[in-house]
Every structure is written in C-alpha cells, then in structure tokens.
Amino acid sequence: LVWRFDCDPTAPKENIHDYIRNRQESPSNIKSMPVFYKNRIYVTVGGDIWWGKEKAWLQCIDATGTGDVTETALLWSYPVERHCCSTPSIWKGLAFVADCGRNVHCVDAETGKPYWTHECGGEMWASTLAADGKVYIGTRRGQFYIFAADKEKKVLCDTRLDSPINGSATAANGTLYVATMKKLYAFQASEP
Numbered sequence: 001l002v003w004r005f006d007c008d009p010t011a012p013k014e015n016i017h018d019y020i021r022n023r024q025e026s027p028s029n030i031k032s033m034p035v036f037y038k039n040r041i042y043v044t045v046g047g048d049i050w051w052g053k054e055k056a057w058l059q060c061i062d063a064t065g066t067g068d069v070t071e072t073a074l075l076w077s078y079p080v081e082r083h084c085c086s087t088p089s090i091w092k093g094l095a096f097v098a099d100c101g102r103n104v105h106c107v108d109a110e111t112g113k114p115y116w117t118h119e120c121g122g123e124m125w126a127s128t129l130a131a132d133g134k135v136y137i138g139t140r141r142g143q144f145y146i147f148a149a150d151k152e153k154k155v156l157c158d159t160r161l162d163s164p165i166n167g168s169a170t171a172a173n174g175t176l177y178v179a180t181m182k183k184l185y186a187f188q189a190s191e192p
Helices: none
Strands: 035-037 040-047 056-062 074-080 089-091 094-098 103-108 114-119 129-131 134-138 143-148 155-160 170-172 175-179 184-188
Touching (some): 040 074, 056 094, 074 103, 089 129, 103 134, 103 143, 129 170, 134 175
Antiparallel strands (some): 040 056, 089 094, 094 103, 103 114, 129 134, 134 143, 170 175, 175 184
C-alpha cells in the first residue's frame, strides 16, 4: 500500500444499510474512474444514485504522499449539485465533469475555481470526453452536447439523438463514436 484517502471521512462507515433512502446522510461511494494528471488524482465521490444522499463532489488529491493521507492530501473539493458517476476529464488545465443534477461543470484543475456550469436537458451517467479542444457529453434523455474546452462557456452543439445516452463518447482517428440505447453513431467533421 502506497497511500489511502477517505474521500468522505465524516460519512457513516458501519451499519450502512440503515441509511437506505436517506437523502441527507449516508455513506459515500465512488462510481467513477480516478484520473491522474500532474501528480494529482481527480475523482468524483458522493451518495449512492438510488439509495443515498444527494451530496457529491469533484475532488483533487495530491498523489505524492504515503500512508493514510486523508487529512493532508485533499487539495480542493468542488461540490456538484447531485449524485455523480461521471469520470472527470482534463484538458489544458481545466477539469470537466457531469452530474446527475443535469449539469456540466468546468473548473480550474489547479485550484478548483469554477469557471462555468451548463444545465443540460437530462441526467448524465456518462463521463465527459475532452478531445481536440472540445468537451462531449450525452444525457439520459438522448441529448448530445459539444462545448468548447475553454474557461468561457461556449455551447458548440446541442442536438437530440434517438434514445438515452448512458455511456461516454470516444474518439479515434478523426471519428467521434456515440452509443445510445438503440444505435451506435460514428461522426466525422465535414470538409470546409
């Protein structure tokens, strides 16, 4: 073991089933993948989507410590509106994350300072994808958004696909792949 970090040290750790459907106080969990960037770990943590508290955070943790670093390694914590199962994405010093409160957030990856929030048309269980200066995300209502990966909010695309989007978009070789519950789409930029 190199180190360990409790993302919610005040949350209940015992008799956790006593907190089912308690939207105010309950154990926290991590439903996202941690992201490593410049000796830091970025991770979302919070109450269970179905049964737990609605509080959730994007946290930035110093990854250089050893032992139990719970009291020393938290660099910043940014509260999101509701539950979060989205893996954050990092692009040129900016961190992007989606929450189940229908919001996409852009914060400074160094300080946690918020730059913008955008309310989308549905909950997001998928993770943001930051690539080629853009941020991509789909909602459980089938909306698909593209934002500029920038400190200033710029919505480049807001469109609706055929059904809910639960998974994250991916990109390879100039093609963007987006899966809905019914179809897999492959998009390419049109020639100017």
